[in-house]
Amino acid sequence: MLNPIKPKTGRLLISEPFMSDPNFKRSVVLITEHDEDGTVGYILNQAGNLILKDVVQDLWEADNLIYFGGPVAADTLHFIHRCYDKLQSGEPIGNGLYWGGNFETLKILINTNAIEENEIKFFMGYSGWGNGQLDQEIEDNAWMVSDISNPEIIFGNDDEQLWRDVIVNLGPKYAHVSNFPIDPSLN
Template sequence: MLSITPPSTGRLLISEPFLNDPNFKRSVVLLAEHDEEGTLGFILNQPSALLLKDLVPELPEANFSVFIGGPVEMDTIHFIHRCYGKLNSGEEIGNGVYWGGNFETLKILVNNNDLEESEVKFFLGYSGWGRSQLEQEIKENTWIVSAQFHPDVVFSQDEEEVWREVILNLGPKYAHISNFPTDPRLN
């Protein structure tokens, strides 16, 4: 596979179908930051067994799913959202999607039931690449870079379909990949 789209903030990384790295198997990563120093992103389709209330004692009713953002600093919680009007904070990633923001305000909104899962997504840890590391992995055909994304895909709770849907959105050149079996021996 040849990815001609370069990585940048607000783009999606799609793992090649037979990537053996268990951290990134059939993963879709939203790039929250990309510059000459490196890249940071969050895996959108790897749910954990935890809910937000399991991690934040001040949110005893927070039944929000928590996803594995990546293998780096798994003792940290991150979030993305599309409700800037409610939080009034966060770094815009693109397409009305923001990374982080005022966590105290977020806790108030969650406790008051003023947020829905379709507006915010939580992650344990993140995915990170050092200087030029991601570009090298792209040259090795580990990743395909998507030039655009729809916010509904980012906030989808159907992790089984996210990878497939993002592949199909790349167009006819890549559509056949969406039907590859998880285990290539079954092909």
């Protein structure tokens, strides 16, 4: 499944359908940082069983789902948003998306209902690769790389469908992969 698109900030990593690492099985990862030191990103399609008000006590009505961002620093909270106009902070990722920002301002905005749930996504932990590690995994066909066709997909909550949609978006050469069963022995 050789993929000519290279990883960079603002692109998606799509796990191959039978990846054995349970942390990344059928995962779509948004790359938020990619440079000579390595790569950082967040798994977009692994909803956890916590909601924001369970983790941050003074966000009394925040019902945002918290996603598993990855196995690194799994006890840390992170967020991606598309509301820079309201938050006035965050690192640009591209496509009107931002990573992080002023958390105190964010809490005020959430508590005053100034931010919609579909403008922000929260993660426990993150995914990280050292220098050259991700390139090797891509060469080993563990990952495919894609541009974001529609930023709306970042904030969706249909985990399995997201993986399928981004595979299909890679084009006809890859579309058949979206129909592979989760367990190939059931085929």
